[in-house]
Amino acid sequence: MxxxxxxxxxxxxxxxxxxxxxxxxxxNPTWVEQKTTYNVEVADDGSLTYRYKGQSTRIDDVVPYEQSPLRQSELDKLTEAPGLERQWVSETLASGGDTAVRYSLLEARFHxxxxxxxxxxxxxxxxxxxxxxxxxxxxxxxxxxxxxxxxxxxxxxxxxxLASTSAASVLLLYLWLVGGLLGIWSRTGAAQAFAEFMTRHFVKGPRTAKFVCWMMGVLFFQGGTISVVLVGTIVKPVADKERISHEELAYIVDSTASPIASLIAFNAWPAYVQALIFVPGVSFLATENDRIRFFFDSIPFSFYSLFAVLGTLLLSFGVMHVAGPGLRRARERARSTGELDAPGALPLSAKEIQIPDIPEGYRPGLSEFFLPLILLISIAVGTFVYTGTPRVNWGFGAALMSAICLALFNGMSLRNVIEGLGSGLKGVVLASVILLMAVTIGGISQEVGAGIYLVELLGDQISYWMLPVALQLITMVIAFSAGTSWGTYAIAFPLAMPLAWAVAINSGVSDPALFMSICFATVLNGSVYGDQCSPISDTTVLSAMTTGCDLMDHVTTQIVPASIAAGLAAILWTVLTIALV
Structure with a gap:
């Protein structure tokens, strides 16, 4: 031994x-200039401002680009770290006898x-x-x-x-609010009542149960962690009752989160992405409205997201041909033995929130599940409609408080309510800590320059028909390595879009706008794939947590059907690109 x-x-x-x-x-690190161009407006007091993620920020100390020590020609001379990390610069552009000033944020990044x-x-x-x-x-x-x-x-x-805003958000939402709500529902039996209701009226077996899960993922098209937490929390009791393996459930929840958000993009995605895709001299990307319109015009080319969503729909109907051996084995195990997890699995969702612990004499009501859920969804969607940002914390906070009040109103003792809260928190501690570490290593990966290095590998001599798939592969690796799609967008889009335009013009592509849409979709979809399949991604961790699945079982069973979808998408992008010339 x-x-x-x-x-x-x-x-x-x-x-x-x-x-x-x-x-x-x-x-010695290699220093790289990273330039991001924003729409800059003049405020009433004459100051310059720009909008980013819905917030207006003042710009001070703008210098001409030719004087900036952060431009690449100056960074190439460095033998040590530059004195500045970032600087706003201005450039005067001439077009057709007219001149315009472009404002960009220069950052000194390294790898x-x-x-x-x-x-x-x-x-x-x-x-x-x-x-x-x-x-x-x-x-x-x-x-x-x-x-x-x-x-x-x-x-x-x-x-x-751990002292950052993102870490505090993780603790507030996923540990206290989500954990507390799951604990209350476990103690009141509300989730079990919902499962029994769905079984009586809608679910007639494993197929319809998985279809209900798929439909929930489509309905909650906000994407990312919002969709994963809502759908996983809602469908798990129904799926468990119908003996659906946790690997299948986690795959459906994860694969109908970000893919759906990129297809039904009435969410925060277009507003975020448009700020990253400005290309000087490209008329159809000139204004914010132009870029948002470009986002929606490019949706039909999101082939990976389309195949990912279609794959989960086929899985819900029992079509397992493209599911991969892992999901097929999980399905057979759950059907033949009733075991929802593989032998030796370590589910992220602890038994405290998986098994109802209803006090003697307490009768759960369906309203104790639906009222908090309706309140949660109404606040999340309503705040998005009116403010542009879904206030998920508000929604889960209101849902938790309403669940507590309903339990007390229906006769549960305060002691049992407190015990339910404690059980819920205990049940998600491990997943929350893993999520915090995923956030930490994602930041570290960006700091050491993993994304910047991978983008540089493309170079500027690539053939036009190879560029879409090259962008897909590079963003897949970046997002898989960093565990984030939005972080990948911030790295890749400012570099990929100008590169795509230059390649289109130099190669004589007959429809440069269409070529740009294809390249845009490959970056968008490649990042979604990498984030979805990465074991250090928050959505991957949360998919496993809310469905009670072992994290690595979820990763290893999901990556096969996701890779098949990515491969099919790559073929279509390549064929379509070749047809342009």
Missing amino acids: ARAGSSPPFLFILAALLVSVWISSSV FGVWSLLPALAAIVLCLITKEALLSLFIGTVIGAFMLGRFDITDAVLIPS
Whole structure:
């Protein structure tokens, strides 16, 4: 029997840590200019402002681009870090005898070449080998911190990350509000009452149960964590009652989240993405309205999202030909043995919120499930309609308070309510900590320049017919490595869209606008794929948490049908691109 110290995971971790220390001391970073152009407006007081994610921000200290120390020609001369991290610059553009001023934000970013992939790669490999997501994410974070010379992991990495707004949002929403609501529903039996209601009126077996799950994913088209939490929470009791494996359920929930949001884009996605796709001299991307219209015009080319959603629909109807062996085995196991998880699985959703614990004499009512749910959806959708941003925290907070009040009104003791809250919090602690570590390693991966390095690999000499699939592959890897689609958009779109326009013009593409739409869709969809399949993505973790699935079982069973959808999409993009000339 081998000693624990000589096991492959231990040796891998030791080697990766040693390499990260060597990188910190011996590898000089490559500095890269990153330019993002915004729509800048003149305020009433004469100051310059720009809008980003729905907020107006003042711009100060704008300098001409030719004077900026952050332009690439100056960064190439550096032997150490530049004195500035970012700077607003202006450029005067001439077109047809007219001149216009363009304002851009220059940032000095760096990468360590291929070594920039090490933190995310180490975390993913360890996840696959050990199936210990928390340990793997922590090791990946430590490796990235060592590469940046931050050897005080607690004070220099973990505390700043955990003290961030994103970490506070994770704790507030996914630990306290979601965990508390699930705990109350488990204690009152509201989720069980809902499952019984759906079984009596709509669900007639596993197929209809999975179809209900698919329909919920389509209806909640806000995407990302919002869709995953809502759909997973709602459908799990129904699916468990019909003996649907947790791997199948997690796949349906995950694959009808971001893919649906990119297809039914009446959400925050267009407003966010449009700020990243301005290309100088391209008339159909000139204004914010033009770019939003371009987003919607490009939706028909979102082939990966279309195939991903179609694949889950086929799965719900029992068509398993493109589901992959993992999902097929999970389905047969659940049907033949009733076991919803694989042997040895470690579900992220603890038993405290999976098994109802109804006090003796308490009779659950269907209203205790529907009223909080209606309140949650109304607030989330209503705030999006009126403010442009769905206030999910408000929705879950109101849902939790209403669930507590209904339980007390229906005769449950305050002690049982408090115990239900505690059980709910306990049930999602592990998933919340994993989610926090996923946020941390995603930030570390961006800091070491993983995304920037991968985009640079494209170069500027690529053939026009290869560009869409190249953009798809590069964004798939970036999003998979960083665990984020929106973070990938911020890295890839400002580089990919000008590259696509230049390739279209230089290659004599007959319809440059259509070519740009295809390239746009490949970046959008490639990022969705990478985020959806990454074990360090928040939506992947939450899909496993809300459906009670083992994280790595979800990852390994989902990646096959998702990759089939991505491969089919790549073929269609290539054929369509070749047909342009």
